Amino acid sequence: MLDPARSFDIIGDVHGCAQTLERLLDTLGYARVGGVWRHPRRQALFLGDIVDRGPRIREALHIVHDMVEAGQAFCIMGNHEYNALAWETPALPGSGKAYVREHTPRHARLIDETLTQFAQHPGDWHDFLAWFYEMPLFVDAGRFRLVHACWDPLLIEPLRQQYPRGCIDEHFVQASAVSGSFASNVCNRLLRGTDMRLPDGLTLTGGDGLTRAFFRTKFWEEDPQTYGDIVFQPDALPAEVASAPLSHTQKNALLRYEEEEPLLFVGHYWRSGRPTPIRPNLACLDYSAVLYGKLVAYRLDDETRIDPHKFVWVDVDRPQDTQ
Template identity: 60%
Template structure:
């Protein structure tokens, strides 16, 4: 059966952002009935789908990448690209002559910090890292099955259709990567929207400082809000808006910028957003499965079996506990739930 996991009624297990938490991923897979066969995790009746962001931040990035790529190559899993895989491609790709910059993604203090753990853990395996960078090009930006959809941050149907027409599929190539470094370009809008989500500019003079210390003039928004009236109706991020800003009414122009995802559309799964509550659907056909595993939250999966209305009881997870020794922050301990 190795490599030939096929049934008429296969189920899917959609797994949230891993960020190098390889041991926790193993616990979650085993909790869901996946077992190693010839060194690769597989399930006799189900397929895992990874939501992206396998790399950066966590203690076992190299191990997580090998585990995930082996499963994908074997057919026991699929994957969509996360913004961290996309960022890594840009960070490690030289800009073309005449562009005025050395790298597609600038090597500044913030970008250096975000990718540091990944590059450190591959320091003695440069050939492997280069192979993974090439593999990232084979990862689709989205998956569209008959009964559900998967994308890292935001499903923008119109943008996706234009992308499929332009690219002839769901993957980017090096030309598209280079084009996407200009955020105002079509390529830039595709990567920013699908992999980072939608946002709105804060009112003039208003800025918010996130828990990561980064000062922002924009805030992340829902792509599924129904008839929103105020900023509070559309904000979707860990850092709250100031109360006086949250109460402000959306302008007509701001409403036009928002994307809607009607209840008539198939269920869609996203990651990316650092949720910290009890896992549950955001609406009957929208679920976020990123519950901040690398920040000692939960590594979450949704067990999809063709239902049109998503159910809270279909979420499963592993809680990630803080290490006993606070001076060793890359320890990873997890408890199955």
């Protein structure tokens, strides 16, 4: 687990950008010794989504896995690791599905790059799938917390009772195929975050080319009044939607992460611009590395509020990870 004798470098979504990851580790003072990136005083903490989209997915997984095995890193599960397990896991009989994550063209598109890069390495893929089950869905270290998308204590506490380490199993993944089940709610909320349906049957096609009827929402806003107050994604809402008022029911359904809670680090949300805290106790470290943004880390020592000066990043050039 986490090494309490060390300080930590918390790293956002890698998405197969292995060369960029090595540049970031080098910038952070890690060195490759015996084939493993190591630091004498620090431990890397990855926020998940090592797989999918990028040009060197298998290489990125080997870097992170080898660091974890050597005690130099720790990695939680992202929605893309969960998606891979769900894609490969047969659904329960009588569910009407062949696999937990149905093999639709949309789902195939998201995992295609990963499967292509592992096509000649089926043993490797099998081993990594097994390793994904060793990634917890959350970490609560007391003064700080890690989750890929959203911290929801009403789901995390019962999950902790069932799985004390936060690591789920194949039965849980199969159960997550049932919409509205506890397993489904856990995987959706912790790994994908909170969302809200667009009004009046509207859909929105994002920068990733996917069309959605929902948009990602903030889970910390104190007194939101409009749809625009709670949107948390790169794709803007249409002006008429952004200015539309939230109903009383919608406001009451929103999750809130209070300012007196421990430090919380998430990935997942495709931010842009200069890395900065969202709030004094909340930071997102996903800055769209695979879309030629930034691969970002936060250097956590003993502070109890996020220091804007402790973000470290490398910019992703197109030649770097596409040559």
